[in-house]
Amino acid sequence: MLKADDKLTVVTTADGSRTLQSGAFGQAYGSQHGAAAEARHVFLDGAGVQARLASGLDVQVLEVGLGTGLNFLLTADAALQAGAALTYRAFEWRLPPAGMLGELAYGAQLASPGLWDAWLAWAGEVEETTPSSGVTTVSLAGVQLEVAWGDAWPDHQPSAGAADLLARGPVDAVYHDAFSPQANPALWEEAFLQALASVLRPGGRLATYSVAGRVRRALKEAGLTPVKAPGPPGGKAEMLQAVKPELV
Numbered sequence: 001m002l003k004a005d006d007k008l009t010v011v012t013t014a015d016g017s018r019t020l021q022s023g024a025f026g027q028a029y030g031s032q033h034g035a036a037a038e039a040r041h042v043f044l045d046g047a048g049v050q051a052r053l054a055s056g057l058d059v060q061v062l063e064v065g066l067g068t069g070l071n072f073l074l075t076a077d078a079a080l081q082a083g084a085a086l087t088y089r090a091f092e093w094r095l096p097p098a099g100m101l102g103e104l105a106y107g108a109q110l111a112s113p114g115l116w117d118a119w120l121a122w123a124g125e126v127e128e129t130t131p132s133s134g135v136t137t138v139s140l141a142g143v144q145l146e147v148a149w150g151d152a153w154p155d156h157q158p159s160a161g162a163a164d165l166l167a168r169g170p171v172d173a174v175y176h177d178a179f180s181p182q183a184n185p186a187l188w189e190e191a192f193l194q195a196l197a198s199v200l201r202p203g204g205r206l207a208t209y210s211v212a213g214r215v216r217r218a219l220k221e222a223g224l225t226p227v228k229a230p231g232p233p234g235g236k237a238e239m240l241q242a243v244k245p246e247l248v
């Protein structure tokens with residue numbers, strides 16, 4: 001399903017924040033009901049990251065689909081505001097063009113000086129080098145970002161880059177923000193969800209917007225406890241949080 005010629009367009013969502021619409025996947029990167037509101041509710045709050053940062057605890061996040069960077073930027077901003085360390089790992093097939101990311105104007109959502117500019121400068125460098133495999137590690141305004149490029153799950157197994165990221169140690173939170181199971185089935189396969197579950201530390205949480213029955217069953221099979229929770233205001237009625245049980 002990955003296409004080199006994806007046509008991306010900027011769209012404005014219900015809360016005034018912008019996102020991108022993918023022609024190849026026929027879906028938007030963030031919710032049309034409010035991209036920034038969804039990111040905060042489903043991912044930062046849903047995965048317990050905001051609460052952990054507010055307690056001054058360091059956080060490690062793994063995201064499926066860095067995309068526009070909105071989830072990353074809001075999480076990085078929350079970490080910088082809390083004075084907590086954040087390591088953010090992400091799978092991403094290909095970053096959208098830097099000029100288009102600039103049009104999304106996410107700087108208006110951020111309180112941390114330098115974060116937005118550092119993100120855009122880095123996106124410009126990525127555009128020049130067009131990485132399609134391997135892992136890039138960068139520090140953006142003091143936040144560690146590690147990205148595995150290219151198809152994260154070719155032929156029902158992790159790419160070398162994805163395997164590298166998965167082996168870097170446990171994470172407190174997984175943001176599963178791929179396109180929908182119908183549009184992007186490989187990233188919802190049982191074995192892929194199992195790989196995500198395996199890197200969560202006990203007590204850690206996977207958050208996603210999909211409440212599909214087969215996703216819930218696969219996460220349960222992987223040892224997590226999936227629970228439906230109310231979705232973002234004005235958006236989808238439900239979302240999913242799947243907790244890894246604490247060790248006893």
Ligand SMILES: C[S@@+](CC[C@H](N)C(=O)[O-])C[C@H]1O[C@@H](n2cnc3c(N)ncnc32)[C@H](O)[C@@H]1O
Pocket residue numbers: 002028029030064065066067068069070071072091092093094150151152153177178179184186187
């Ligand atoms: C819904 S968007 C993610 C939105 C993002 N979290 C944000 O904050 O804007 C899904 C992302 O998954 C990426 N993607 C799709 N299939 C992929 C694959 N097989 N491997 C890695 N990334 C993939 C797309 O390029 C896209 O950026």
